[in-house]
Amino acid sequence: MLADLLKALAEAGDKKEKEKVYRNLERVGMDRMTANVLVAEMRKEATANGK
Secondary structure, eight states: OHHHHHHHHHHOOSHHHHHHHHHHHHHTTOOHHHHHHHHHHHHHHHHHTTO
């Protein structure tokens, strides 16, 4: 579930979508800063793997 929320954050297009995902992440105990760091790491790994 957490991975799905992080993926949704990475794929969110506008500010309204991001806010919705942030609220859902906060419900499961993850703050916005941590979520942003994890999404950045996911993107960095995906780039390194050639995706």
